[in-house]
Amino acid sequence: MKLTSALRYLDQHTNLEATAGRVEGLSLDRMARLVHVLGDPQTAYPVIHITGTNGKGSVARMVSRLLTAQGLSVGTYSSPHLERINERLAWDGEPISDDALGEAIGAVAAVEDLAAVTPSYFEILTAAAFRWFAEVAVDVAVVEVGMLGRYDATNVVEASVAVCTNVGRDHTDGAPGWRQAIAEEKAGIVTAGVTDVLVLGETDPDLLPTFAAAGAVETWLRDVDFGVAADRVAVGGRLADLRTPDALHEEVYVPVHGAHQAVNASLAVAAVEAFLGRAQADEVVEEAFAELTIPGRFxxxxxxxxxxxxxxxxxxxxxxxxxxxxxxxxxxxxxxxxxxxxxxxxxxxxxxxxxxxxxxxxxxxxxxxxxxxxxxxxxxxxxxxxxxxxxxxxxxxxxxxxxxxxxxxxxxxxxxxxxxxxxxxxxxxxxxxxx
Missing domain, CATH: 3.90.190.20 (Mur ligase, C-terminal domain)
Structure with a gap:
């Protein structure tokens, strides 16, 4: 499929990003069926899965930079895009080409009848991303949740490392108990007994039992197991000391604005060290952040x-x-x-x-x-x-x-x-x- 035809095919499917209203009958069955007929490409590589009300896109970008600096081949899936749909699928930081994106979407279109489902716009793109990552043989995929977690199309993966940045009031009516309900949905990206580490940025003590019950082998808590030891304003960004269970990375220059980005950097460094099972060298962390850009975020x-x-x-x-x-x-x-x-x-x-x-x-x-x-x-x-x-x-x-x-x-x-x-x-x- 050429990209023009692929985008036309996409537009023939329901795009929940462009519609308002409550979604009923939440289930992963349709997405699971779709990736199954594609050969379950999401199982071909380990996944770092990232959710959270705010900051998950920034953390995904930082994690990808850190992994690339380790010499790994990294696929990144994020949403929505700022300017071009190609931004959603990236390999070692470079957006997918028009030809490759058309081919990836076309591969999903070719099996839609076989799958006997009518996928949504987001499900098609997610399946296309998983297939493309398998095709180019990434060493690891960094996958950003589209919405909440448990029933998000991305959650057909079984994450090696799961990250939750925080719990906020998006996508809820604010009725009593909303924080608990949102936490339960975000904790749903953990696969009990399979996810090695949940890196948890949310610090509300009332929500910790919910995340602990998700069943990750380990849970790393912000301000307990990892966090920002020091944070100063610098020209063009922040200068932060980032602490993890195995290291203290001092005076890391993070070239994006905002104290919240220093927190995001601590989440990213912790997630990568959880994935690697060891501390990263200071010079690798510095190299990863040196050229970091996060379009559209201050x-x-x-x-x-x-x-x-x-x-x-x-x-x-x-x-x-x-x-x-x-x-x-x-x-x-x-x-x-x-x-x-x-x-x-x-x-x-x-x-x-x-x-x-x-x-x-x-x-x-x-x-x-x-x-x-x-x-x-x-x-x-x-x-x-x-x-x-x-x-x-x-x-x-x-x-x-x-x-x-x-x-x-x-x-x-x-x-x-x-x-x-x-x-x-x-x-x-x-x-x-x-x-």
Whole structure:
């Protein structure tokens, strides 16, 4: 299959990323059937499986860098993409080519009738990724959960190492007991007696029994077995001391912004050492992080004015973005914000955490998604918080408006959704924004 035909085939299947509403009848049966007729490619290599409300994409990218620095061949599966669908499947850090992606999706299409199932968009891509990793003979696959864990399509793998970054309120109605319910779903990526180590970033003591009951051979707890021993702001990122059960990696330069990224780095280093069964050499850790980039995560794309994009889309992510803004950035001018949100989020909570009341201007836009929250709702929430608000529906036009108002001393922050950040990131390369 050529990529154009493959994408047409994909679009003929239900894309839950683009639809709102509750999913009923959760089961892995359909996905298990699909990979079975492909020869169960996900069993051809060990897997590090990563879940969590926030940070799992960053951790997956860091883990992949660390493993590649060890000389291993590494497949990485992540979602959603920022600009091109190819980003979701990577081999040693390089996105899959158009031809290889078309072939991988085509291989899934060829067995759909044999499997006697109608897979979803995400299930097709997941199966294609697993098959491609087997075909190129990766030494290890780093697999990011799409949503929650237990019934996510990726959970047909049996992880050697499982990672849970944290438990937040995404994908829940917030009813009493939601933290316990979300923890149970995320703990579902552990295969009892098979998963050697669960690396747990969530520190709520009330949730620890749930994760312990998942049945990993060992559970490593953040701030007990591993963690950040020290963390300082550095030019372009953080300088952190990262502690694991077997090592202390001192003054590791992590070239991404935010104290939360130092925590993510500790999770990644612990996960790789759990997988290897030994400490990593300091120079290998330093090499792995030296060239680390995490597109769309507090990524600085311009200066004079400073332009930052961040995929913060929930209250926890918004709070991290605001903290990073305050701690990592020297701001002689004002902050202007461009924000679009998806349904399922309380706009007051997200905007309050982001600090829109203190912004010089908030430009509200519409994410490029059927799940977009109407700009009128977002603008009304912002006005209730005391923000100065304009509405410019198209995200790129919204950024142009903010840039037109900004002085060279100001900072423009684009946030709220990957479906805002992705199109803006592509467009900024075409704008006259100095890096």
């Amino acid at each position: 990524e600085v794309l311009g200066r004079h004015p400073t332009v930052v994009i961040d995929a913060a889309h929930n209250p926890e992510g918004a709070a991290s973005a605001a903290a990073t803004l305050a701690e990592d950035m020297t701001l002689p001018g004002s902050v202007l914000m461009v924000v679009g949100l998806l349904s399922g989020r309380d706009p007051v909570e997200v905007l309050s955490a982001l600090g829109v009341a203190d912004a010089g201007l908030l430009v509200v836009c519409t994410p490029d998604s059927p799940r977009a929250l109407p700009t009128s709702e977002v603008a009304a929430a912002a006005e209730r918080l005391g923000a100065v608000v304009e509405v410019v529906p198209e995200p790129v036009d919204a950024v142009r408006r903010a840039l037109a108002v900004a002085t060279e001393a100001d900072l423009v922050l684009v946030a709220g959704s990957l479906y805002v950040v992705g199109p803006v990131r592509a467009a900024l390369r075409e704008m006259e924004v100095s890096a």
